[in-house]
Amino acid sequence: GESVGLHLPTLSVQEGDNSIINCAYSNSASDYFIWYKQESGKGPQFIIDIRSNMDKRQGQRVTVLLNKTVKHLSLQIAATQPGDSAVYFCAELSMNSGYSTLTFGKGTMLLVSP
């Protein structure tokens, strides 16, 4: 079946750098995408979402870019901090008989060094 996946399993950066986490999806009918952050020992936490009628959406220090032509999603974190160290998942929300199903990508671990 169709799935959502990530390019890089681990990304190591220095504190203060900008981080970019990438995600490829294969379901061209998907119209809603979410980035989640999962810290060690915790559940996934919502970061930011984007709908397919948008190319870019900004939050606090985070930006999500959507390129529907190549079915690519990215999460940019500005001025990365040690507290940003976590596993990041992109997820695709699809509708099924009026209900939503969340399909997760494989996850990228972000390691931030002080």
Add this chain to the structure above:
Amino acid sequence: DTAVSQTPKYLVTQMGNDKSIKCEQNLGHDTMYWYKQDSKKFLKIMFSYNNKELIINETVPNRFSPKSPDKAHLNLHINSLELGDSAVYFCASSHRPRQGGVQETQYFGPGTRLLVL
């Protein structure tokens, strides 16, 4: 003021036992989910309930039986536990997607770490 809570946080048990995991949400959502996260961190949907009614039932062994006494609770009972059931189980909740297909974000609990020996 925990939004989505799960108990227990850790569960260690012997193969063949029966165990239950409980989930409660105080967000006023009408849809709840169970996900399984394996050792490689891969998250996969298992079940979804809306207003106590089973909506999604992925390919999960029938040893797993969800139960929703009300729309704020979704429990997961597992019979005859197997080694391969060891994983982290996450409960999540959301509003049902609204008319017109407007999506609703899912909020996750802290997880239950199940280890079957």
